[in-house]
Amino acid sequence: xxxxxxxxxxxxxxxxxxxxxxxxxxxxxxxxxxxxxxxxxxxxxxxxxxxxxxxxxxxxxxxxxxxxxxxxxxxxxxxxxxxxxxxxxxxxxxxxxxxxxxxxxxxxxxxxxxxxxxxxxxxxxxxxxxxxxxxxxxxxxxxxxxxxxxxxxxxxxxxxxxxxxxxxxxxxxxxxxxxxxxxxxxxxxxxxxxxxxxxxxxxxxxxxxxxxxxxxxxxxxxxxxxxxxxxxxxxxxxxxxxxxxxxxxxxxxxxxxxxxxxxxxxxxxxx
Amino acid sequence: xxxxxxxxxxxxxxxxxxxxxxxxxxxxxxxxxxxxxxxxxxxxxxxxxxxxxxxxxxxxxxxxxxxxxxxxxxxxxxxxxxxxxxxxxxxxxxxxxxxxxxxxxxxxxxxxxxxxxxxxxxxxxxxxxxxxxxxxxxxxxxxxxxxxxxxxxxxxxxxxxxxxxxxxxxxxxxxxxxxxxxxxxxxxxxxxxxxxxxxxxxxxxxxxxxxxxxxxxxxxxxxxxxxxxxxxxxxxxxxxxxxxxxxxxxxxxxxxxxxxxxxxxxxxxxxxxxxxxxxxxxxxxxxxxxxxxxxxxxxxxxxxxxxxxxxxxxxxxxxxxxxxxxxxxxxxxxxxxxxxxxxxxxxxxxxxxxxxxxxxxxxxxxxxxxxxxxxxxxxxxxxxxxxxxxxxxxxxxxxxxxxxxxxxxxxxxxxxxxxxxxxxxxxxxxxxxxxxxxxxxxxxxxxxxxxxxxxxxxxxxxxxxxxxxxxxxxxxxxxxxxxxxxxxxxxxxxxxxxxxxxxxxxxxxxxxxxxxxxxxxxxxxxxxxxxxxxxxxxxxxxxxxxxxxxxxxxxxxxxxxxxxxxxxxxxxxxxxxxxxxxxxxxxx
Numbered sequence: 001x002x003x004x005x006x007x008x009x010x011x012x013x014x015x016x017x018x019x020x021x022x023x024x025x026x027x028x029x030x031x032x033x034x035x036x037x038x039x040x041x042x043x044x045x046x047x048x049x050x051x052x053x054x055x056x057x058x059x060x061x062x063x064x065x066x067x068x069x070x071x072x073x074x075x076x077x078x079x080x081x082x083x084x085x086x087x088x089x090x091x092x093x094x095x096x097x098x099x100x101x102x103x104x105x106x107x108x109x110x111x112x113x114x115x116x117x118x119x120x121x122x123x124x125x126x127x128x129x130x131x132x133x134x135x136x137x138x139x140x141x142x143x144x145x146x147x148x149x150x151x152x153x154x155x156x157x158x159x160x161x162x163x164x165x166x167x168x169x170x171x172x173x174x175x176x177x178x179x180x181x182x183x184x185x186x187x188x189x190x191x192x193x194x195x196x197x198x199x200x201x202x203x204x205x206x207x208x209x210x211x212x213x214x215x216x217x218x219x220x221x222x223x224x225x226x227x228x229x230x231x232x233x234x235x236x237x238x239x240x241x242x243x244x245x246x247x248x249x250x251x252x253x254x255x256x257x258x259x260x261x262x263x264x265x266x267x268x269x270x271x
Numbered sequence: 272x273x274x275x276x277x278x279x280x281x282x283x284x285x286x287x288x289x290x291x292x293x294x295x296x297x298x299x300x301x302x303x304x305x306x307x308x309x310x311x312x313x314x315x316x317x318x319x320x321x322x323x324x325x326x327x328x329x330x331x332x333x334x335x336x337x338x339x340x341x342x343x344x345x346x347x348x349x350x351x352x353x354x355x356x357x358x359x360x361x362x363x364x365x366x367x368x369x370x371x372x373x374x375x376x377x378x379x380x381x382x383x384x385x386x387x388x389x390x391x392x393x394x395x396x397x398x399x400x401x402x403x404x405x406x407x408x409x410x411x412x413x414x415x416x417x418x419x420x421x422x423x424x425x426x427x428x429x430x431x432x433x434x435x436x437x438x439x440x441x442x443x444x445x446x447x448x449x450x451x452x453x454x455x456x457x458x459x460x461x462x463x464x465x466x467x468x469x470x471x472x473x474x475x476x477x478x479x480x481x482x483x484x485x486x487x488x489x490x491x492x493x494x495x496x497x498x499x500x501x502x503x504x505x506x507x508x509x510x511x512x513x514x515x516x517x518x519x520x521x522x523x524x525x526x527x528x529x530x531x532x533x534x535x536x537x538x539x540x541x542x543x544x545x546x547x548x549x550x551x552x553x554x555x556x557x558x559x560x561x562x563x564x565x566x567x568x569x570x571x572x573x574x575x576x577x578x579x580x581x582x583x584x585x586x587x588x589x590x591x592x593x594x595x596x597x598x599x600x601x602x603x604x605x606x607x608x609x610x611x612x613x614x615x616x617x618x619x620x621x622x623x624x625x626x627x628x629x630x631x632x633x634x635x636x637x638x639x640x641x642x643x644x645x646x647x648x649x650x651x652x653x654x655x656x657x658x659x660x661x662x663x664x665x666x667x668x669x670x671x672x673x674x675x676x677x678x679x680x681x682x683x684x685x686x687x688x689x690x691x692x693x694x695x696x697x698x699x700x701x702x703x704x705x706x707x708x709x710x711x712x713x714x715x716x717x718x719x720x721x722x723x724x725x726x727x728x729x730x731x732x733x734x735x736x737x738x739x740x741x742x743x744x745x746x747x748x749x750x751x752x753x754x755x756x757x758x759x760x761x762x763x764x765x766x767x768x769x770x771x772x773x774x775x776x777x778x779x780x781x782x783x784x785x786x787x788x789x790x791x792x793x794x795x796x797x798x799x800x801x802x803x804x805x806x807x808x809x810x811x812x813x814x815x816x817x818x819x820x821x822x823x824x825x826x827x828x829x830x831x832x833x834x835x836x837x838x839x840x841x842x843x844x845x846x847x848x849x850x851x852x853x854x855x856x857x858x859x
Contacts, residue, residue: 040700047697054693078698085693112691119690125606129614153708157716164720168727202708220598221487225550227426227562227598 043069047079054082059090077106081113088120094212094234096120101237101269105205108146125214126233129255137196144197152201156194163187207239209251209266216266218259222248229259232266240268293377295319299368305387307409310540311358311496313340314367316381318351326353327372327379334361335386336493336543358496358543359388406528408537411521412437414499416541424549426564427650428483428595433460433497433541435478439525440518441504443534445478450495456597457484457494467518474518485564485595489550496540504534551648557657559603563647565594569602571660573640578632579668586640588615588626594647596624602645609634610641632667639664741789742856749786753779753849761842769833773826776845780819783849796820812851819844 050065066083069075084099100117107113121127133141144152166184170177211232219226222244232238232251241258242250249263302313314337318324329337336358343352359365368383415434423429435445447460460480468475486492505526506517529535551564568591573584590599596619604612615628630640642661649656707713737744756779763772785792788803800817804810822841825831 043700044697051693051695073702074700075702076698076700078694078696079700082693085690088690112694116690125611126614149708160717160720164723168723171727171731223488225425226487228600230601231603 040074043072043074047082050086051082054086054089059086062086063090075102077103077110081107081110081116084113084120085116088116088123092212093120093123094210094214095267097124097235098210098212098267098269101208101210105269106148108148120235124233124235126231126236128237129253131254136193140193141197141200144194144201149201149205152194152198156191156198159187159191159194163191203239205270207241208269209238209240209249210269211236211238211261211265212267213265216261218251218257218261220259222246222250222260226260230257232259232261238266240266295377295379297379297381299370299381299384301367301384301386304385305389306359308359308362308388308542311356312386314355314357314384315343316353316355316370318353318379324351324374324379327370329355329367329370332365332367334363334388335359335365335367337367357386359386360543362388364388406524408503408528409539411439412442412501412503412537412539414497414539414541416497416544418544418546421545422547422549423486424564424648424650424653425487425489425551426485426562426595426598426648427548428485428565429546430481430483431460431544433480433482433499435480435499435501436475437478438473438475438519438521439503440476441506441534442476442478443502443504445499445501447480448498448500455484455486455492455494458482476518483595484546485597486546486548489548492546492548494544494546496543498538498540500536500538502534502536503529505529552653552655555655557644557646557655559644559657560646560648560655561600561602563590563594563599563645564650565592565596565599565647566649566651567592567594567599567645567647567658569645569658569660571640571643571663573663573665576663577666577668583629583631584640584665586612586628586630588628588643588645589623590625590645591623593622596621599624599647601626601628602643604643605641607637607639607641609637632665635667637665637667745786745789746853749783750849750853752786753783756780756782757842757846757849760845764835764838764842766833766835766838769826769838772838773823773833773841776819776841777823777827780816780823780845780848783852784816787852806855808855809851812848815844815848819848 046065046069050062050069053059053062053065063083063086066079066086069079070083080099080103084096084103087093087096087099097117097120100113100120103110103113104117147155163184166180166187170180170184173180211234214234216232218229218232220229221227230253232253236253238251238253240249241252243263244250247263248260249266250258250260251266252258297319298315298317300315300317302315306312314329316327316329326339326342331337337355338358340354340356343354365386365388366383367386368381370379370381372379413436415436417432417434418429420427420429433447435442449457460482462481464479464481466477466479468477484494503525506522570589570591572587572589574587575582575584578584586604588602590596601615601617606612609632610630611633612630613628615626618625618627639662642659644657644659646655646657648654737747756775760772760775760779763775765772781795782792784795784800784803788795788806790802800813800820803813819841822833826833
């Protein structure tokens, strides 16, 4: 009886520090979670408050609150959408298009977003130049435009995996090898067709910028007295090629024209 | 007294440093001591000790442009070489050095070298007959770089003419190379004309190349000499026995110069060329100025001028005259309500630029294409000039239905207000910039399908190899089975019950031998082991196999008893024979 109680005591002595440590860890995680939930709740309150400002027609304050949430490092597609609406209503087409573009990456099939984005584009003083593209590529690009980056990757990954599996399987089923090979080639062709739109999408996400000033004079060199190359109007898209420390950004228009503008005139879609 | 001590302490290091300073000599070496003007020559500064010496500055010498080119890293150990490029700009004998400088408390002093720059005169009549070793190609074929301007404004076009004079007709494969210079745009020499002139009784063919340069920023620009490389070819005699066509009577000299081959490559350089670029005057710069520098003409037309609401009007803006068309931008068009102007398409050539654009009429109220002002800087008059064209009146066809327009206006207003409303919920709030596709871990996933493909190819190849080599396949399979058999037998060693152990040993050996010799395992017994002798197996190994089989029979079918040591010994024997047989090829 005595020996049993000694064993129990020994066991408890061994276990207790571990149990205490686990409890502290749980408490810490709970506190972190609670803090995060508190922060999230506070940001949500800000969001609802900004919405009420918007509904009241106070777009300036709504923009201020939405931007505060973004400045805290938190974002959501809905937040960008609402911010886009606020900018649109306050007549800042460039910033509206910028935030719609941000939202489109996360919810490309949202009909409201598409409608407002199209409307913002129609308000532009000068539309982006048209780029000629093969019709097949246009269709595939259109398909990818309707998908988020995650969905695009998933589709690509599945096609890639299907091709690899079929290729591997065809090595070991000599009887059906021709059929499996044809199927593998089919998947490979689709895979190749998806590479360009996917890379375009990543390129857009990584380098795309939107002109937020009413007009930006793209110069041939990063100098104030350099000759003008072409004008960039509010809302126009451009790829950001290089950022200089002294306030100049090298840009490329979708039609290939290259120039230098001031960094205050353009904002990256994914900063 | 204290003052004296302090002063002594302060000056002591200076006095000592001077008394310990060493005078070290270094050598200046010229690549050539004699060069024609416009050519370049290299100067080496050779230091005896490979110390960390900064690049010494060669004092300015009028008529020579001396610039550091590179450090010779391939020089023998212990020698440091700094190489300078000297562009010679005028005739004379130039004294270079002694160059002196202080480094690390030591004084470095060089020797003096002399560079003689002599002009290459055009050969006088009758001199063309010089032959053999005295034949200097640079007296017969030479370059002249010419520009009418050396002081210009920013963006002003500086015409440059490069003439290649040759008293020999067959000069071919001409290649120019010019080093780029930051903020200085130099166009390629592509506009070529050919003339023939006679000078001093000698006929020259003159290949004239035209180009232009312009600078984007003000400053002093020194153009690097332009290197021109070409082949001097032998005359190809025409068929029919008629005499070969030449400019002068110098076939023999050129034949000797060209030597054995059909042509000889020659490389010449132009003189260095400097241009001073002044900034454009800022205070009086017109608002419509976009960087055009020259003396331009400007015109604007619109067609059609009678359109319906919603139609487009084509506008053509043409700029001609003289100047730098590369920097001529599209003149700004003033915004007019109801007229949307689209991005222009520009067409540029050497002497003009035109902009074609479309303007869509969105309202009946539009009455004209607004006036456009084109401003440019005229460098000859050193002043800005502006030309204004338009406005061009346009007529909108059809009577505007004011009532309808008012309704459309209302509808438009409604549309403007009724954009799709806000999202009432914030949605999933997450950290910004969490783009998983940018992570390396995510990218590494792409490797797995490739690994799958590679693995399938390797396995396929392996299967094919094994089916082509049944002996090797049997070895692998049998060896694997034998390994399992050995482990199983080892576990069954039990002094109390030896039968399972010997049964396992028998099975292991039987399956191994059957697999290796490609005969059914059940058929492998001690009796048929002699059959295996045809595989050239070591008789000693065969004997041991037979012994194991005999022990197995004894253990399995008699009442004999076996100790643990005996069973262990059988195990060792089986390990030995399997090892030995693994080394052997069973070829039928």
